[in-house]
Structures are given as C-alpha cells and as structure tokens.
Amino acid sequence: MKATVLRKLVLAAAMGFCCIAATGAYAQDAPARRQDSEVVLSDVAMSFHKQESKQVYRKNNPAAAFALRNNIAYDATGTMNLSMEVALGRHASIGGIFGFKSWDRFLLWDNSPANLSKWRHLALVPEFRYYPDAVSQGHYFGADLLYIHYNLGALKLPFNLYPVLNDHRVQGDLLGAGLFYGYAFPLSRHWRIEAELGVSGGWYSDMAYECPSCGSVIGPRSGIAILPKIGVNIVYTFNKKEKGEER
DSSP: OHHHHHHHHHHHHHHHHHHHHHHHHHHHHHHHHHHHHHHHHHHHHHHHHHHHHHHHHHHHSOOEEEEEEEEHHHHTTTOEEEEEEEESSSSEEEEEEEEEEOSSSSSTTOOOTTOOOEEEEEEEEEEEEEOSSBTTBEEEEEEEEEEEEEEEESOOOGGGOSGGGTTOEEEEEEEEEEEEEEEEEEOSSSEEEEEEEEEEEEEEEEEEESSSSSOOEEEEEEEEEEEEEEEEEEEEEEEOOOTTOOO
16 A cells, blocks of 8 residues: 555656656747747738738739830831730730831931932831730730831941941841840839840841942842841830729
8 A cells, every 4th residue: 555655656756847847848948939930920921011012013003904105216217116015914915016117318308419328118016025023014025026128228237237238229028036025114004114125037038229219220139137126115004904993
C-alpha cells in the first residue's frame, strides 16, 4: 500500500515538472510567435493595400475598348496619319494605321522650282498589341504588317540611307512586317501619350527613273528594305465600363 502511494506521488511530481518545463518553453517562445504574427498581419495589410491601389488605378485609368491616335513623329514627315485600336480582351488589341501624303514636298504649299524633291506615299499597317497589365496601360509589345505604295526622288535621308534616292526617282510597292515595343503614359481617363520604337523589314519592287521628276526609265528594281518605326502618339480612348461603375 505504501509502495503504491509512493509511486503515485513520484508520477505526480514528474508530471508537474513536465508541465512547468513546457510552460517555461512556451513563455520563452512567446516573443518569436508574436513576431511571426506581426509579420503575417503586415503581409495581409500590404496585400490589401496593393489590391486597393490597383482598384483605384484601374478606376482612374480603365482599359480602353476603342482608341484613335495620331503619330506626331509621322506628322513631322508631312504625312497625314490616323490609327485606330479595338480591344479583344483586357490584354490584347488589334488596330491599323493609315498614312497618306499626296503632295511632293514636305509642305503642301512649297512650289519652289529649286526644290526637286518628291515624296508621295500611301501606307496601310494592320497591327496586333499585347499589354501585360491592361489595354491602354503601361508596357506593350506588338507586331504589324506593312504595305506602302511610294513615289520618291531627290531625297537625302539620314545616315545616307538608300542613296539611290539622292539623284533618282523610284516608284513602286513594299510589303513587309515588323515588331515594336512601347509604353503608354495616361494623362486622364480618356487621353494618353505613347512612345514606341520598332523595326520593319520587307520586300520592295519598283521602277527607277533618271531624274527626280521625270526622265527616262532606268529599269525595274527589287530587294530587301529595312525601315525604323518611331512613334510619339497622342491617343483618345473610349473606355470600358468596369463592374459596379456608374454609367
């Protein structure tokens, strides 16, 4: 009987010692657990803040459903141009560029006999764009097709590109394709500015003439042409209505 009581007392003492040790260890780990809890709460708050900021940005800069743009860099060549863009979803769009210059000189009213330059052309450029964030917002990558009908002569291009144009006239067509990258800077809910840069390559087929404005025929030409693409676009967008947004 005494041995049984003694065993129970020893067992109770051992259990009490274990509880005290566990309590001490729990108390020692409390700062670490509190720090972990603070980190979790901080991450949750940061995630909520980012989501709220993104929603505010999208409200102020909604994805475009349709857009019209003018390339002022293309205007600098004396070419009238207009392009359109239609959203296929939140991230992709298709569109097209139309450029037209029906007069010979840079300025429509330049009729000086001393100026023999000739630069007439029609350009049609269908294109596809992909926006990682949303249509009309931030970075975008694109690919395009290119058709140009041209009548050029007495032109001195930068870096002596296509020197045949310095003293001859060429008239023909070019078919090609290209790649480009750009970034859209929002100004308001409907206006934005785009800066883009790219390159196109294609096959030209034309007829060469002796002098810029007339002259005898030299003969047909064909070959590969490389063209840069530079865009500084002013854009007006017709925006999509977000869910819950008042109409």
